Amino acid sequence: MRTAIYPGSFDPITNGHLDVLQRAARLFDRVIIAVAQSEGKHPLFPLAERVAMVKAAVAHLPNVKTDSFNGLLVNYVASCKAHTVVRGLRAVSDFEFEFQLALMNRKLDENIETIFMMPKDTYTFLSSRIVKEIARFGGDVSLFVPAHVQTALQEKFRSNPVTGRPADKISG
Numbered sequence: 175m176r177t178a179i180y181p182g183s184f185d186p187i188t189n190g191h192l193d194v195l196q197r198a199a200r201l202f203d204r205v206i207i208a209v210a211q212s213e214g215k216h217p218l219f220p221l222a223e224r225v226a227m228v229k230a231a232v233a234h235l236p237n238v239k240t241d242s243f244n245g246l247l248v249n250y251v252a253s254c255k256a257h258t259v260v261r262g263l264r265a266v267s268d269f270e271f272e273f274q275l276a277l278m279n280r281k282l283d284e285n286i287e288t289i290f291m292m293p294k295d296t297y298t299f300l301s302s303r304i305v306k307e308i309a310r311f312g313g314d315v316s317l318f319v320p321a322h323v324q325t326a327l328q329e330k331f332r333s334n335p336v337t338g339r340p341a342d343k344i345s346g
């Protein structure tokens with residue numbers, strides 16, 4: 175059974191992520207889409223919400239499983255008894271970081287291979303960050319994310335139009 179891990183923050187999952195995932199699901203017996211805690215990135219959506227959005231978005235893909243992880247990706251991959259990591263490459267701008275990450279992961283565990291998949295050209299400009307920026311200002315993101323993600327973004331920014339987060343406590 176060939177298993178691939180598709181890791182990321184998925185804050186939130188976009189149609190670009192889904193495009194890469196669908197391509198990977200055709201190549202492997204099983205793909206685990208692994209949502210990273212990514213606390214250091216201060217995600218807009220807490221882990222549980224990101225996982226729930228991913229689960230709903232991949233429900234139609236029978237060989238895709240959703241999971242989450244914290245800590246080193248290589249440890250998570252080994253715990254799944256997998257050897258392959260899938261990452262998406264959109265443009266040259268992704269290359270440097272992804273190249274560094276792939277080689278570092280190989281240094282940490284030489285059994286792990288990273289494969290890169292290019293999305294459909296219409297998704298090469300798409301990122302979770304840009305989708306959040308558009309949604310923050312009330313723009314239409316229906317072409318870029320599944321409907322339930324669009325609703326979640328609208329609700330987030332309705333509660334706080336500036337940050338999408340509950341108001342910070344004022345300390346002191």
Ligand code: ADP
Nearest residue numbers: 181182183184190191261262263293297300301
């Ligand atoms: P991370 O925080 O690990 O970068 P992301 O959720 O931003 O997580 O992205 C996860 C993976 O999906 C990365 O490999 C990223 O390059 C890829 N990715 C993100 N958006 C797209 C897209 N529109 N098309 C293809 N790949 C994408």
